[in-house]
Amino acid sequence: MLFPEVSSWSHCGRLETNAERKWRDQCRTAQTDNPVQQRSRTQRAQEKITKFKKWFWNLVERMSVAEKQELVYFWTSSPALPATEEGFQPVPSITIRPVSDNQLPTANTCISRLYIPLYSSKSALKTKLLIAIKTEGFGFV
Numbered sequence: 001m002l003f004p005e006v007s008s009w010s011h012c013g014r015l016e017t018n019a020e021r022k023w024r025d026q027c028r029t030a031q032t033d034n035p036v037q038q039r040s041r042t043q044r045a046q047e048k049i050t051k052f053k054k055w056f057w058n059l060v061e062r063m064s065v066a067e068k069q070e071l072v073y074f075w076t077s078s079p080a081l082p083a084t085e086e087g088f089q090p091v092p093s094i095t096i097r098p099v100s101d102n103q104l105p106t107a108n109t110c111i112s113r114l115y116i117p118l119y120s121s122k123s124a125l126k127t128k129l130l131i132a133i134k135t136e137g138f139g140f141v
Helices: 017-032 035-062 065-076 122-133
Strands: 009-011 093-097 106-108 113-117
Touching (some): 035 093, 035 122, 113 122
Parallel strands (some): 093 113
16 A cells, blocks of 8 residues: 555545535535434445545555656655655645545645545546646645
C-alpha cells in the first residue's frame, strides 16, 4: 500500500451553494425521520463511503510507479516516500468531500491532506484523480 499509515478519513462538512443546500435538506430530513429511517440512511451513507475507499485504494494499487509518485507529490509535495521509519509528518490523511462529479481532488500539502469529492462512480474517481495529479501546482487546481 502506498500510505499504510493513512488512518484518517473524514467527511468534510464545509459545502458550497447548491451542494450546501442539498446537504442541509438531507440533514433536515434525517432529523425528522424516525430512528429506524435514520439508521438506514446512516448505513447507506457509510456503505457508500466504504465502497469509495475501496475504489480509491484499488485505483492506487493499479497506478504505474510514475503515477504513484505524482500522487505522493500532489498529496504531500514530497517527490518520494520518506526514507526514515518516522514516515511523513504529519501523517497523510484523506477528507471525503460531498458528492460532486464536477470537482477535482485537491490537497493541502502543508498537512498532507487529500480532499476528494465522493464521486458517483469508480471511473469518475479515476478520471478526476489522474487529471488532478498531472497538474504542476501541487493541490491547487
